[in-house]
Amino acid sequence: MGMTLPLDRIVARDGFTALIDALGGAATTRLVGGVVRDTWLGLDPADVDLATRLLPEAVLAALQAAGIRAVPTGLAHGTITAVLPSGPIEVTTLRRDVSTDGRHAIVAFTDAWAEDAARRDFTMNALYADPASGALFDYFGGLADLEAGRVRFIGDPYRRIAEDHLRILRFFRFHARFGDAVDAEGLAACAARANDLMALSRERIAAELLKLLVARAAVPVTALMIEHGILRAVLPEITDATALAALTAREDAVGIAPDAIRRLASLIPADTAEAVGARLKLSNADRKRLVAASQGPGEEGPRALAYRVGTASAVDRLLLAGDPVDDVVGWTPPALPITxxxxxxxxxxxxxxxxxxxxxxxxxxxxxxxxxxxxxxxxxxxxxxxxxxxxxxxxxxxxxxxxx
Structure with a gap:
């Protein structure tokens, strides 16, 4: 296609060029997934991932020979983490699925880029780039889907969901972040297989849901999920996105960054907060915050509330109730000046x-x-x-x- 990825910010990472050289250069190693997708869109990628033809043991040996610290974070699945001065980079051997059960996959290593691409979830996540020239490799029309704002499964959506049930939630999370018009075939498959989410750990469900709730289109996508019964089996408490829409409007109006726990609180009845937090196995801090956010601001006034429960919790309660937050944003409650x-x-x-x-x-x-x-x-x-x-x-x- 002749299209190339701008590599300036990636190559500028301290230690990146040395890592590519250690792995044998572009002949064996390519940028893959989110770093390609986000860089193409002009976004700053959170992580840099590499795919390589080298087997995991060869990756370990190459990094050690180059004096690069290597951590075998996922050796059985082919992943080695290279710890660079600019941060960690995951290096994963090309893989193909041997068997899957909806939660885990048994993989075999391969040297075929197309095989590795075929096991990925969405076309926009199966993009590769030459780390030297920036040349793009697109095996399933991912660039066209990315430009169209279309999250599309690679191959048959039902089969991809059967391989990993979490892809149901990932479909909506990526749609909330990148999507424009929803892919009808993917949506139908997710709706038909929504009960498959019951087989997943609640921690995995929570991680995806909390990321979705702070995405660009969290409100319409959450409403879409409710309409199609996506969360009914695992979070039946979420039945309406109206309060979420009101909350996000208030956050935007006062310039407060979106927060996943606060937004989750807007979606559930107040008396279910403890149960939902426990079911999703949230951290103790997040669970307490979810419960606190659901309790309402009371009648004591914004600063009195902030003094009693802390500024962050007060902001949560006031925003959820539709009350002004000007008196507490940026305010540090004083200490009682007497003992x-x-x-x-x-x-x-x-x-x-x-x-x-x-x-x-x-x-x-x-x-x-x-x-x-x-x-x-x-x-x-x-x-x-x-x-x-x-x-x-x-x-x-x-x-x-x-x-x-």
């Missing part, structure tokens, strides 16, 4: 009463909008005086009874 020791100095006895009075001071301080130390000192004086008054009255009463 229990200062209350003891004012006459309180050490013990539980100190903590109770300190909480009263804090509540008044929050209610007044976090005033400075002079006002806090006044609040402390008033709170201590109020706490000591009953004790003084009780002492006086006891004394009077004794005189009587």
């Amino acid at each position: 229990g020791g200062a209350l003891v100095e004012r006459g309180l006895r050490k013990g539980p009463e100190v903590a109770r009075v300190l909480r009263r001071v804090e509540a008044a301080w929050i209610a007044e909008g976090f005033p400075g130390e002079p006002r806090v000192a006044q609040l402390a004086d008033e709170a201590v005086a109020a706490a000591l008054t009953p004790a003084i009255s009780d002492s006086a009463s006891a004394a009077s009874r004794g005189l009587a």
